[in-house]
Amino acid sequence: MLFRLRVVAWLTLVAVAVLAARLHTMQVLEAKLFDQRARDTSLVVEREPAPRGRLYDRRGRLVVSNQPYYELFVVPAELEGGLTALEQAVGENFQPRLEKALREAPLERLVLKRNLDAGELTAAVQLARSVPGVYLHAGARRRYLYGKTAAHLLGYVGEITAQELRQQRRHGYAMGDLVGKAGLEKQYDRLLRGEKSVHHVQIDVLGRTVRSLEARRPIPGMELHLTLDMTLQTVAEQALAETLKELARRNGERNGGAVVALEPSSGRVLALASLPEFDPRPFARGIKSSEYTALMTDPAAPMVNRAVHSAFSPGSTFKMVTASGALQEGLCTPSSVFSCGGSYGGANCFVTSGHGAIGFEGSLAHSCDVVYYRLGDLLGIQRLHRYCAAYGLGSPTGIDLPEETGGLLPDPAWKQEALGEAWYGGDTINMSIGQGFLLVTPLQMAVATAAVANGGDLYRPYLVERVVSSHGGRHLSAQPRPVRKLPIKPEWLSAVRQGMRGAVLYGTSTAADSPLAPVAGKTGTVETGGRNHVWFVSFAPYQKARIVVVVFLEKSGGYGGSLAAPIARQVLDAFLGDKP
Amino acid sequence: MSPERRRWWPARLDYGLLWATVAICLVSWLALLSATRWNGGDEAYRQAVYISLGWLLAAGLTALDPRRLAVLTPWLYLGSLGLLAAVLVPGVGQTANGSQRWIELGGVVFQPSELMKLVLVLVLARQLGLARHDPEEPFRPAARGGVFLTALVLTGVPFLLIAGQPDLGTALVLIAICLVMLFVAGGSVVYLAGLVTTGLGVLPYVLKEYQRDRLLVFMNPELDPRGMGYSLVQSKTAIGSGGVLGKGLFSGHLTQHGFVPENWTDFIFTVVGEEMGFFGTCGFLCLFVVLLGTMVRIAHRAGDGYGGLLVTGVFAMLAFQLFVNVAMTLGLAPVVGLPLPFSSYGGSAMLVNLASVGVVAGVAFHGRKDGR
Numbered sequence: 001m002l003f004r005l006r007v008v009a010w011l012t013l014v015a016v017a018v019l020a021a022r023l024h025t026m027q028v029l030e031a032k033l034f035d036q037r038a039r040d041t042s043l044v045v046e047r048e049p050a051p052r053g054r055l056y057d058r059r060g061r062l063v064v065s066n067q068p069y070y071e072l073f074v075v076p077a078e079l080e081g082g083l084t085a086l087e088q089a090v091g092e093n094f095q096p097r098l099e100k101a102l103r104e105a106p107l108e109r110l111v112l113k114r115n116l117d118a119g120e121l122t123a124a125v126q127l128a129r130s131v132p133g134v135y136l137h138a139g140a141r142r143r144y145l146y147g148k149t150a151a152h153l154l155g156y157v158g159e160i161t162a163q164e165l166r167q168q169r170r171h172g173y174a175m176g177d178l179v180g181k182a183g184l185e186k187q188y189d190r191l192l193r194g195e196k197s198v199h200h201v202q203i204d205v206l207g208r209t210v211r212s213l214e215a216r217r218p219i220p221g222m223e224l225h226l227t228l229d230m231t232l233q234t235v236a237e238q239a240l241a242e243t244l245k246e247l248a249r250r251n252g253e254r255n256g257g258a259v260v261a262l263e264p265s266s267g268r269v270l271a272l273a274s275l276p277e278f279d280p281r282p283f284a285r286g287i288k289s290s291e292y293t294a295l296m297t298d299p300a301a302p303m304v305n306r307a308v309h310s311a312f313s314p315g316s317t318f319k320m321v322t323a324s325g326a327l328q329e330g331l332c333t334p335s336s337v338f339s340c341g342g343s344y345g346g347a348n349c350f351v352t353s354g355h356g357a358i359g360f361e362g363s364l365a366h367s368c369d370v371v372y373y374r375l376g377d378l379l380g381i382q383r384l385h386r387y388c389a390a391y392g393l394g395s396p397t398g399i400d401l402p403e404e405t406g407g408l409l410p411d412p413a414w415k416q417e418a419l420g421e422a423w424y425g426g427d428t429i430n431m432s433i434g435q436g437f438l439l440v441t442p443l444q445m446a447v448a449t450a451a452v453a454n455g456g457d458l459y460r461p462y463l464v465e466r467v468v469s470s471h472g473g474r475h476l477s478a479q480p481r482p483v484r485k486l487p488i489k490p491e492w493l494s495a496v497r498q499g500m501r502g503a504v505l506y507g508t509s510t511a512a513d514s515p516l517a518p519v520a521g522k523t524g525t526v527e528t529g530g531r532n533h534v535w536f537v538s539f540a541p542y543q544k545a546r547i548v549v550v551v552f553l554e555k556s557g558g559y560g561g562s563l564a565a566p567i568a569r570q571v572l573d574a575f576l577g578d579k580p
Numbered sequence: 581m582s583p584e585r586r587r588w589w590p591a592r593l594d595y596g597l598l599w600a601t602v603a604i605c606l607v608s609w610l611a612l613l614s615a616t617r618w619n620g621g622d623e624a625y626r627q628a629v630y631i632s633l634g635w636l637l638a639a640g641l642t643a644l645d646p647r648r649l650a651v652l653t654p655w656l657y658l659g660s661l662g663l664l665a666a667v668l669v670p671g672v673g674q675t676a677n678g679s680q681r682w683i684e685l686g687g688v689v690f691q692p693s694e695l696m697k698l699v700l701v702l703v704l705a706r707q708l709g710l711a712r713h714d715p716e717e718p719f720r721p722a723a724r725g726g727v728f729l730t731a732l733v734l735t736g737v738p739f740l741l742i743a744g745q746p747d748l749g750t751a752l753v754l755i756a757i758c759l760v761m762l763f764v765a766g767g768s769v770v771y772l773a774g775l776v777t778t779g780l781g782v783l784p785y786v787l788k789e790y791q792r793d794r795l796l797v798f799m800n801p802e803l804d805p806r807g808m809g810y811s812l813v814q815s816k817t818a819i820g821s822g823g824v825l826g827k828g829l830f831s832g833h834l835t836q837h838g839f840v841p842e843n844w845t846d847f848i849f850t851v852v853g854e855e856m857g858f859f860g861t862c863g864f865l866c867l868f869v870v871l872l873g874t875m876v877r878i879a880h881r882a883g884d885g886y887g888g889l890l891v892t893g894v895f896a897m898l899a900f901q902l903f904v905n906v907a908m909t910l911g912l913a914p915v916v917g918l919p920l921p922f923s924s925y926g927g928s929a930m931l932v933n934l935a936s937v938g939v940v941a942g943v944a945f946h947g948r949k950d951g952r
Contacts, residue, residue: 002880002888004763004764004766005764005876005879005880005888005892006876007763008760008763008764008892008895008896009872009873009876009895012872012895012899012903013869015899015903016865016868016869016902016903018907018912019865019903019906019907019910019912020861020862020865022907022910022912023819023853023858023861023862023865023910024858026816026819026820026910027819027820027822027823027824027853027857027858027861028823028824028858030820031820031821031822031823031824033820034816034817034819034820034821035820035821035823037817037820037821038817038818038820038821038833038834041814041817041834041839042833042834042837042839202833202837203837204618204837204838204839205837205838205839210833210836210837
């Protein structure tokens with residue numbers, strides 16, 4: 001009996017040893033594996049967006065920043081009562097919404113109230129504390145300190161779409177993220193967004209948060225310091241708006257316009273206005289679909305940035321290209337004298353009686369079409385095409401804005417393909433005064449004008465001077481460098497400048513004359529079949545330009561000299577009168 | 581009267597038994613508190629009351645001479661059978677988790693199958709230990725076929741009543757008690773082996789659907805990771821994640837936030853595993869080894885067959901439950917629903933387990949070889 005008891009005792013000890021061995025395997029040898037499994041079941045990684053980078057203008061003034069907002073939401077499945085308190089706080093139709101959410105998406109956020117004001121916030125905090133399942137979410141949204149000013153340029157942010165997510169997933173974007181949808185917000189999104197914070201959230205078996213451990217602090221987005229001068233931008237938009245208002249009254253239709261101001265020695269964009277504009281603030285708070293539809297279906301196309309998104313015939317402003325090309329090719333000299341009889345090969349000068357005997361300078365100053373018909377005819381399409389390309393016309397300037405359009409630089413091959421027709425001499429003649437197939441953006445005209453003004457350097461225009469990280473480290477500084485040198489001798493460009501100065505002094509653009517500095521300019525009036533588009537390109541001071549201003553008015557009717565030049569004058573005066 | 585009887589009573593207490601039991605109760609209670617804390621901890625406080633009552637009961641049984649208990653045994657046995665039968669009567673027995681196990685007596689809910697474990701030990705010890713010895717085999721009472729068969733019948737009746745509840749786990753404890761006691765009492769090894777083989781052969785045909793499922797899930801937990809396999813996967817995860825030192829008492833995440841189902845009853849060992857680590861689980865097992873080792877020593881010193889078999893029965897009851905329960909949480913045995921002695925929440929089991937220790941202490945207290 002005692003022997004058998006001993007057998008039982010030893011067998012029991014062996015059994016316990018088996019348990020201990022198993023425990024050793026699990027808790028010592030494979031502990032890491034099990035610990036990882038425990039983590040997987042009880043840890044959730046949550047990422048919170050970082051504060052988005054701010055935007056400053058060239059004088060260091062804040063243009064876009066962030067402001068806090070609060071929203072109250074419930075997770076319907078977590079509600080365990082407190083419905084009456086909620087009903088009181090939220091008001092009507094809460095019950096049906098809740099019932100619907102409980103049926104369809106009980107674990108998803110049901111937002112009760114967005115954009116709480118200070119008074120509502122106190123009540124909401126109470127509610128979130130006392131009723132389980134009710135949460136208060138604090139977020140940040142974009143704040144535009146200049147309202148609608150420069151809306152196209154700055155752009156706006158919105159929730160990422162499924163398509164954007166597919167393209168951007170590898171850059172750390174996730175569902176529900178706010179991303180730049182247009183303008184600089186879009187172009188520089190990856191710098192502006194910063195890096196999200198990472199929280200390791202421990203949950204219980206029902207998925208409720210137990211504890212949240214911050215694994216990585218958010219890294220705020222980079223700050224963009226723009227080349228833009230918000231004062232000049234405001235002046236440009238106001239001047240443009242006043243004229244457009246007057247035109248809308250006169251024409252019975254709202255049409256758009258654009259103003260571009262560049263620094264010719266670098267390509268810095270000082271102002272870039274496009275009207276009609278949109279208000280970015282509804283986008284920041286979450287635009288309603290009715291508001292969005294209204295914006296998208298507005299015939300005046302407020303979402304289009306006319307300075308970079310749309311291209312038009314340049315009209316007579318193109319004559320500076322034809323003129324400089326003809327000089328370079330030796331087809332004329334600055335001292336040439338032409339004769340204008342009012343028409344050339346069937347095409348009329350806009351002064352139908354003709355300009356008579358007219359010098360090179362005068363041909364630009366008075367914008368004599370006949371002279372340019374002839375110079376264009378002599379140049380031929382191949383050479384004209386080459387000079388256009390040199391000036392960057394018909395191709396994107398490379399500005400740091402998304403979706404820039406290139407316009408159209410036609411040649412015989414293009415015409416054959418697009419229209420199935422041969423290129424005629426008349427096409428060349430038409431093109432030499434900026435009519436016909438050639439399509440350019442106001443920004444391209446500004447870059448070309450800057451090249452004339454600075455003696456032949458073609459710059460890539462840009463809006464961001466430097467990118468600074470939130471703790472002050474410089475991430476990126478713009479290095480203005482000419483994209484190319486125009487294949488035109490400086491003295492020929494000087495002659496073109498002379499002609500443009502003449503236009504302001506005694507020719508078509510006298511409305512742009514400013515007492516502050518000598519202005520040079522060139523008007524353009526484009527026949528469209530309906531009302532004319534009008535242009536005015538200008539720079540000042542004429543000897544050593546510090547600013548280029550291009551004004552474009554879409555279907556305004558009238559003439560560049562009378563409509564566009566006064567707008568340029570206001571922008572020039574604002575810039576020249578301002579002590580830098 | 582032996583001279584030992586006259587010794588001062590505290591000197592006759594078995595302190596190994598006492599301290600091992602105290603330590604197990606303490607660690608277990610902390611584990612229970614930890615497992616139920618997030619939900620208010622009511623079970624832990626109620627369990628504290630049961631522990632206290634259990635100790636009073638144990639003290640009483642220590643003082644009682646086991647041979648006097650033998651007189652009461654037939655009545656206890658019949659009474660327990662009556663209670664077990666009553667549990668099966670609709671309206672009297674209370675149902676939980678699909679099985680009728682509880683009965684209400686004077687406002688207290690009681691689980692007669694727990695009581696039956698100890699009563700079976702008593703009745704078998706009486707049957708085997710006080711049977712008239714074969715003069716040729718004085719220490720092998722069970723070698724006699726009649727004694728062997730009677731023991732089987734005495735076990736078989738409550739076994740069938742409990743298996744019918746159905747509560748297979750507890751029923752198996754009765755089998756284990758019976759087999760170990762018969763073996764120690766000198767039962768034929770051939771007969772015993774035959775019994776075990778027959779039992780295993782018959783098992784697949786008598787198992788209920790869900791019990792078969794449990795066996796299958798045990799063999800392959802991934803069969804049903806959301807259902808029954810879930811308990812097992814979570815249990816193993818909790819224990820394994822404890823590592824060497826454990827997450828710290830009240831700090832095991834899976835324990836504290838309800839990830840391990842039933843971790844205050846059948847899966848309470850996961851709490852020890854997760855929060856106290858390998859040191860904790862080994863220490864806990866060591867306490868049981870000390871307790872069980874002490875019992876073997878007491879059985880050796882009991883001097884008579886009856887006392888020795890009493891202790892052997894209690895040993896078998898506790899050791900079997902300990903092994904099956906821990907093996908179950910480690911994935912070494914199927915989920916049969918056996919509580920961990922002294923640990924799992926439950927008043928009946930707690931009282932019975934402590935009473936068993938009291939019976940063993942009584943054997944030591946009144947033993948002839950005590951203090952030699």
